[in-house]
Amino acid sequence: MKLTMNLGPNSYDIILKRGALNNLRHLTDLTHRKVMIVTDSGVPREYTLGIQAQCTDGRICTVPQGEASKSMKVYGQVLGEMLDFGMDRTSLVIALGGGVVGDLAGFAAATYMRGIDFINCPTTTLSQIDSSIGGKVAIDMGDAKNIVGAFWQPKLVVIDPDTLATLPKRHYINGMAEAIKAGLICDAQLFQLFENGDIYADCEEIIYRSLMVKKHVVERDEKENGERKILNFGHTIGHGIEAVKGIKGRRTTGLYHGECVALGMLPMIQDKQLAKRTRALYRKIGLPARCSFNKEKVLEYMRHDKKSAGDSITVVKVPGLGCWRMEKISMEKDLPALIGLSGEE
Ligand SMILES: NC(=O)c1ccc[n+]([C@@H]2O[C@H](COP(=O)([O-])OP(=O)(O)OC[C@H]3O[C@@H](n4cnc5c(N)ncnc54)[C@H](O)[C@@H]3O)[C@@H](O)[C@H]2O)c1
Ligand SMILES: [Zn+2]
Incomplete structure (x- = not known):
């Protein structure tokens, strides 16, 4: 199933299909640009490796699972890895995980070099149902949730309900x-x-x-x-x-x-x-x-x-x-x- 979010120049498609992650390379260009896959330690490795295998030059950045990763510290680490990887304005960030990863990776993409392409691949019900679309990306500061953030629409959202099989x-x-x-x-x-x-x-x-x-x-x-x-x-x-x-x-x-x-x-x-x-x-x-x-x-x-x-x-x-x-x-x-x-x- 395909839906299109109609937001003028910020429009994008939302693909909802079982097994869609195995076909990501047919949905976007993973060949001619550096790709950083941001995920967390609770997301099964096989999903991440499956995406990396489709990239010509793909790197994985794994943050600890949990809300605490939506912090200035982890955000800084993600940006550091992007810089270290040599990402430029043509590069792509893929979020693979729940709302925590989507918000963190999306905010990193929104701010790295004033904004680069971002694709969201949500793997929890919450993120597939809600947080992966709409373009709100953010991190927390202490108890203040989502206090630093941006509106940064993804270029594409790929929802693969097969990933829910492993979700607690x-x-x-x-x-x-x-x-x-x-x-x-x-x-x-x-x-x-x-x-x-x-x-x-x-x-x-x-x-x-x-x-x-x-x-x-x-x-x-x-x-x-x-x-x-x-x-x-x-x-x-x-x-x-x-x-x-x-x-x-x-x-x-x-x-x-x-x-x-x-x-x-x-x-x-x-x-x-x-x-x-x-x-x-x-x-x-x-x-x-x-x-x-x-x-x-x-x-x-x-x-x-x-x-x-x-x-x-x-x-x-x-x-x-x-x-x-x-x-x-x-x-x-x-x-x-x-x-x-x-x-x-
Ligand atoms: N941007 C928005 O519009 C928006 C909207 C609602 C919520 N949010 C944010 O979303 C976050 C919560 O998201 P969440 O509920 O997805 O939590 P989460 O991202 O913490 O994921 C829940 C847990 O499931 C694990 N996990 C993820 N996918 C898995 C899979 N397929 N199999 C097994 N384990 C898996 C993760 O490692 C994590 O431990 C909050 O930070 C909230 O602020 C954002
Ligand atoms: Zn909510």
Whole structure:
């Protein structure tokens, strides 16, 4: 399947096909330029070697797995390896891995020699469903996530669902939260596919439909001046929960990003019946439907995170399946009430 992201001069194709990585050389030029494949230590080596074998002059840069690699230090190391390899403005960076690798390698490509070609080959559900398209690339600084970054669209995105066979189950389910998000805000049929189908057997359709939602939103608002903000549905509270409960740094237990977003979406669903269906769906596929967390701490993080916005923030709510609306709410009054509701049955 091929989709095209129509962004004028920044347009690109998204190839969604089993086995597509074995044919990468037929999809782009891997022969007449230096190619740096950026991956992480958790991505099976066979995928990386399979791509390198298709390049005439390809080098692999492997960073440690985990969010900590989206740092200034690792970013500097990647740039150092690119320089050492003698990459120039005609060279290519390929990201092979999940959202961490995509964000890091994409930012390195965006900034090396003021920007060189970048191809994203996502290998997690989260990155195949969401993060590999849209052109947001970034690294973190301490607790400030994605604080240094750019809009840098890839030249091509190659999604090979065969790579998901090796992805640990919890990561597989984690990424599905972003697809449920897409269904809730824009695609009732996608949501129903979760209710009636199977996340493994239907994975290609889930990925395709989620990408269609994101594609249309990003095409209308590439730089997030307006409508693109709807993709942050569930993320306002989700990021707060992630700050307090997320797996990061030395913390080895806790929740993944998608799991936090899943929880963050619940209070924003205004139709009680739909909220109930969503919780039932989470239970069916293995996402958390409730979780105990220190609400004061989550609130404190959110106040701190959004302090520049004053007392009010704009959040995305879902009044009914497949619809969204933005609402300005008060940080001091409305937000605590919403958080109080998040674990309710
Ligand atoms: N740029 C965007 O628009 C955007 C959107 C959403 C999230 N993100 C970012 O994405 C990141 C999270 O991405 P993620 O959930 O993909 O996590 P991740 O990149 O950390 O990958 C999860 C784990 O799976 C391993 N892995 C990857 N592919 C594998 C495979 N095929 N088989 C076995 N193991 C594999 C990795 O080594 C890693 O340990 C966060 O940093 C988040 O900020 C970016
Ligand atoms: Zn997300």
